[in-house]
Amino acid sequence: MSDVSLILEPEQLAPLLEREEIRVIDLSSQQNYLAGHIPGALGLPFQALMAGTPPAAGKLPPVERLTQVFRAIGLTPDTHIVACDDEGGGWAGRLLWTLEVIGHKKYSYLNGGMIAWKGAGLPLSTEDVSVTPSDIDIGIAEDAPIIDAEKIQQRLALNDLQIWDARSPAEHSGERVLAMKGGHIPGAINCEWTQLMDPQRDLRIRTDAREFLAALGIDGEKEIATHCQSHHRSAFTWLVGKSLGLPIVAYPGSWSEWGNLPDTPVEN
Template identity: 50%
Template sequence: MSSEQPQLPLILEPDTLAAHLDDPHLLIVDVPLKAESYRDGHVPGACFLDYRQLLAGSGEVPNDVPSPAALSELFSALGLTPETHVVAYDDEGGGWAGRLLWTLELIGHARCSYLNGGIHAWRADGHPLETTPNTPAPSDYQAEYLNPGVQIRREELLERLGSRDLAIWDARSDAEYRGLKGDNRKLGHLPGAVNFDWLEVMDSQRDLRLRDYAELVAELEARGITPDKEIVTHCQSHHRSGLTWLAARALGYDKVRAYPGSWKEWGNRDDTPVEH
């Protein structure tokens, strides 16, 4: 067992993680949509994170970013240290895992990976599971928004609508995008936004891993989402767009941001323009 920090890629295959399970620098976090997924069997050593701890707010926007104090408490409970390499995964193809990695990016914690395909790929590849919960040794982690540019707020989006150097990636379904479905006061999409459903980013034939990178790049470029632009991605609550933010990062797009308020905020205000 090496005492050196693992040099692991952003997108981590199950076989590679399996070879590093004993590494003391690893913190494996299971952040499932359904809590029973963790109880039914998780990656050995993984600890459970309730995805609701990645959200803050109330009323019409219950999905904003937690305060630095709340994130300090959360990541201290998880035992995070500056030397920790976090491996995140979930049970649904990367939404909540992506939101966790985005939150870590926001506080400047760069040592992160996503287990490609999450628990589905881990199981399908025949790797061992455990059902005993793991409780990490707590740390004293002081979180700050060291990388605030990874998020974009409503006010800046309003100012920059129509900018040629901005591409808005709406990760919701086609029906939500076109205003045919939704539970907001206003239905539709941000002016100029393009739609690429998060479900189209994952490969259902390969246990919900990310799709072939060349295919994804071609699909994005066909929609005008190109590396020369700043990319902003969102969904209804910055859950599905956790995956699309992560995918854009994996594809090498440097200027990727997410709008945590997402349509929950935009679609429930009087001062936000909407297209159908």
């Protein structure tokens, strides 16, 4: 484990940029990245973290492709990744969840991402950033926080799993249909991802997140599986749950898979 905390404030990250093992990965849009990024931060397109094959485009890419991505960003067992983005934490969360899936535990989230960094008036750079590729070998960790549709169905029958649906209320209710079927996984609790962001504090994670979730019934009494449409929004909710110490995994197939499978139960 690292001595750097999971949730980092911009003012905490600034002095760490000198440290050799710290690598900032920015998942902002290319346009925003080029317009100004944290000095030394490497840009990474979010597409690199997703399989991209319909219907469930949000599933993990093959290990071979992930290996190429992590070698290209210079990941070594000692690297401490700090992830940020320009949209409140979805893509940053997706990178950190992927690191956890491959068993790399040294990582942090820049709270509020680039919005908070700029809001704090910290320096920006437009310089090209290049890193020496690594030769790391990766695989899926035994304790990877990942769950599939079959496992969810089994655990719903056992009543030992809670589903956190990070989509919009309209998607959850089935009013907005983005798959063959509309609605939600039976018993799922809807808490849209943006509800965990504080717009008054540059989209940092809300300070009362634990109480807010507990009031909805997401309290960690059971293991939690979070999902959205493609495991982008739910990558942020996974990160929030992890930061609160909740037992949480993610379902990368998400609704784009569940809503298109013939035998999956749906409520609306």
